[in-house]
Amino acid sequence: MNQHRVKDPDDSLIQDFIGLHDHQVRQDRERPGGDMEMTFLAEGDQVIERALAAGHVLSTLVIDSSRKKPLPACIPDTTTVLVCEKPVIFAISGRASIRDPIGSFIRPKALSFTDEMKSAKTVVITENVTNPTNMGALFRNASALDADLVCADSASCDPLYRRSVRVSMGQVFAVKHARISNLQEGLTMLKSSGFTCVGLTPDPQAEDISGLALSEETRVALLVGAEGEGLTSLTLDKCDLRFRIPMSRNVDSLNVATAAAIALHAVREARRR
Numbered sequence: 001m002n003q004h005r006v007k008d009p010d011d012s013l014i015q016d017f018i019g020l021h022d023h024q025v026r027q028d029r030e031r032p033g034g035d036m037e038m039t040f041l042a043e044g045d046q047v048i049e050r051a052l053a054a055g056h057v058l059s060t061l062v063i064d065s066s067r068k069k070p071l072p073a074c075i076p077d078t079t080t081v082l083v084c085e086k087p088v089i090f091a092i093s094g095r096a097s098i099r100d101p102i103g104s105f106i107r108p109k110a111l112s113f114t115d116e117m118k119s120a121k122t123v124v125i126t127e128n129v130t131n132p133t134n135m136g137a138l139f140r141n142a143s144a145l146d147a148d149l150v151c152a153d154s155a156s157c158d159p160l161y162r163r164s165v166r167v168s169m170g171q172v173f174a175v176k177h178a179r180i181s182n183l184q185e186g187l188t189m190l191k192s193s194g195f196t197c198v199g200l201t202p203d204p205q206a207e208d209i210s211g212l213a214l215s216e217e218t219r220v221a222l223l224v225g226a227e228g229e230g231l232t233s234l235t236l237d238k239c240d241l242r243f244r245i246p247m248s249r250n251v252d253s254l255n256v257a258t259a260a261a262i263a264l265h266a267v268r269e270a271r272r273r
Helices: 023-030 045-053 086-093 113-119 132-144 162-167 183-192 233-238 256-272
Strands: 002-006 039-043 058-064 080-084 102-106 122-127 149-153 176-180 195-200 219-225 241-244
Touching: 039 045, 039 162, 045 058, 045 102, 045 162, 080 086, 113 149, 113 176, 113 183, 122 132, 122 183, 122 256, 132 149, 132 162, 132 256, 149 183, 183 195, 183 219, 183 233, 195 233, 195 256, 219 256
Parallel strands: 002 080, 058 080, 122 149, 122 219, 149 176, 195 219, 195 241
Antiparallel strands: 039 102, 058 102
């Protein structure tokens, strides 16, 4: 490994990591057209190991100079390791120290929604899910509950944003994901390809999710929206089925990742019946 000790926050070696605690700025930098659009970050030994195991290329690793724990054995020899002193760590994270390493990976080529849906049986589609924490939790649940593909509409956040990757515990690397540039056109394509589009909604007129009935062969596209607004009426109108998760007391809805987990479990169980 190429190891460098970094003491000065103005050192050119570290500039791609400065200001990571400003989440909006970093997300802007990693969006298409941003200066960091060709990279993504992964944080923590286990998450970095899972990214490497999935075949992603680690270019640079940032570690706190106070770290005593050995680096994972799987770190490639080609990786540049930046051992950072306290002023540098503060400029990066807004904190005096960081426990976990931060790896900068080369962003893979985006997958094609039209190509990936051909081999998928269970697809999760997000509409306006802009919170990276929710996106990461959704991926962890999707991986645990047999989703083959997660598709984010153009308004949803980047599944490979650092917070999303971390919250997913690296499961974002285990489930394929793709963008749908035009959600309504994408739903039309799914339906013409034999998918049953299932929309989650708190609407009391929707059916109880426990009543979901599917054959083992049914291909399902599960649609979830952001908290508060939920799925738009335009999207709900495109769904073949609308289901709700019954709520108790004064709770009107669940976190989107939790709701998706319950619905994915219902899909799995319905296919087994």
